[in-house]
Amino acid sequence: MAYDVAEAIVLPPWIALAICARPDIREYVRVNIHALLVEELIVAEHFQFKEELVDGSANCNFVLELNFEPFNASFPCLTLSKSIGNGVEFLNCHLFCKIVP
Numbered sequence: 001m002a003y004d005v006a007e008a009i010v011l012p013p014w015i016a017l018a019i020c021a022r023p024d025i026r027e028y029v030r031v032n033i034h035a036l037l038v039e040e041l042i043v044a045e046h047f048q049f050k051e052e053l054v055d056g057s058a059n060c061n062f063v064l065e066l067n068f069e070p071f072n073a074s075f076p077c078l079t080l081s082k083s084i085g086n087g088v089e090f091l092n093c094h095l096f097c098k099i100v101p
Contacts, residue, residue, distance in 0.1 A: 009053050016041065016049045022081060 006026065009016040016030040028041040030049065041049070083090060 009049055011049065011053055014049070016046060018046065024081075 004020040006018040006020050008018075013032050013034045014030050015033060016028065019027045019029065021027060028043060028046040029038055030041055031038050
């Protein structure tokens with residue numbers, strides 16, 4: 001199985017990676033380049049790692065998290081990777097099905 005690395009953050013001795021297993025799935029890991037240790041990260045930890053790169057402080061416990069899920073609750077999602085790039089067609093079909101009984 002092939003994976004794509006969407007982004008990499010280097011803060012020695014760590015490298016944090018955002019890995020795309022599929023177009024709709026992202027996994028986060030960090031690798032200690034000295035010990036060759038791999039750890040899985042949750043999204044909040046990955047964002048904290050990114051913020052540390054920008055502002056240089058590792059002691060901040062305040063990570064900005066935005067939850068847009070309530071806005072997406074009734075909105076359809078593309079589930080097939082072949083649908084990427086066909087969003088307008090997908091929305092047209094979805095909206096048409098809503099107005100036609």
